Amino acid sequence: MTETPRTSQLVDPSLLLSLQRMPQQFMAYSPDEDWSGVTNPAARRRLQNRLNQRAYRLRRQGQDKRATQTDGAHIESAGHHHPTPVPTPAKALAHHDSITCGLSELQHLECTFAPPNIHDLMAQFERRAMARYAEGSPKTDLLLNLSRLNVLRAAYQNVVAIGMTVEWMCQDSTISIFSLARPQHGEHSIPQSLQPTPLQRTVPHHPWLDIFPIPQMRDNLIRAGKDLDDDELCHDLTAFWDTRRSNATMLVWGTPWDAENWEITEDFARKWRFFLRGCPEILISTNKWRARRGEKPLLWKRVFGNQ
Template sequence: MGDSKERRKIQNRLNQRASRRRKAILSSHGPGSSTRKWTVYVAPSQETATSLRLNHNPTEGENDTATVHFCYLSLETRQLVLNLLHDRVNRGIITHALSSELLLPVTQWNIIRAMSTNATTMGLTVALLAGDIISPFNTCGPVRATLPPSLQPTYLQKSIIHHPWIDLCAVSSVRDALLRNLHLYSEDELCEDLFKGSSDSTQPTGLLTWGEAWDPSGYEISEKMFRKWGWLWRECPEVIWSTNYWRLQRGEETLVISD
């Protein structure tokens, strides 16, 4: 009886998320729409690596900024975007003229690529992740031995029904913290803060990664993310350690969880 009640509760949550996603996709096509997660905002007037010249012909009344839903692009187009960014960065390094405007696109692409890489390792596709599915760790038998240790599921991942976006982070304590506190946060709000670029900031504002997608020591949380979601990071000592490692490399002060 308890299991049936819990499953109905989970299904209701999934249905609500699906409804929000449909509304978000519809509203994102209209003028004046707000910034959304997993969306790349392309300003044709800006000479940045994300200024991909797509066949976009704005209609009258549409604003100057085109939106490209990166995860809904074809595999070939996504690779093209990443290659363009890679080439632009390399040219900047060679010519000693690396624009600071590239910092935000690079950090945003890094985390998107890391999540995509881990999804592929788990046998998940973008199409599957876009739907309201249950994590394969909730439905499958033994976990494939090819998964790196950092992506092996924890007890909570196997016992709490959830969407697999949580499984993509290589830091196990972050995954467990997200699962333990499912009732305390809005998944939409958290995903926006983790993965989107902020239009009103000159610094990275979400989750960053500087190494291999599966390596927990390569992950960093921005100071803005640390301040806003401090209660969550209390349960994630590994990501605080790796964050401070990367901050020290840049000569920045470490972040400290207050008592």
């Protein structure tokens, strides 16, 4: 009886093609998460956002693990015969700023309002700011631009706290996950001040508008619709690279999802007053910080007049 040839005997191995997963499939844990071929735009964006969040978390875990291994190797190599020197105040300040101002270490995608070399500008600015701070001679222009760098950092931190990614926020055409569907993780994990309002759920908008920790502020921006020049607002708040900008900006003094850590300048209040209507929290917080500096309180009447 003649033996039937097996498949492996019929096919030349050199002619076999190696099938590989497509890039968008690498983060998918099941076929249901593969957005290839999904024609519904909302469903496709929802799946893309889920995979973007997963990829971001994995990258952060890898960075944390490498940092831990590096620190452990450094301690082990030092041994007991080479005690770590006590840092000087200047070194301690520089180390502190390298942690709190390490925004340029994040993977930064192009934003429509930012120059293409923003990553390099962030690194250069941080070095200048830390050097001036360590010397005890900070310049006023650096302080104003540092406030904008802090707002950019706050935006990044808040968008991640909400459940989105920096990459998602930096893309011009993305829509807030609150407008697409409920966040993939429970909303109980979102800080109270950042939890979505009914308007955020029902009106499609860019995730940039979700980062402010005062609900009425977010609603004011969403209601403005096409009347809002969001590129101009972005520029006022975060354009640390532009030394020609006015004093119309916000300041963040601590945990970015705590509204009490945000402050507005008087120029910002006048320029963007529609954004502040019905938001007494920001006035209270602003005057708290102004009082600490010995400045006169900001009065709503001076901002809104008789309107």
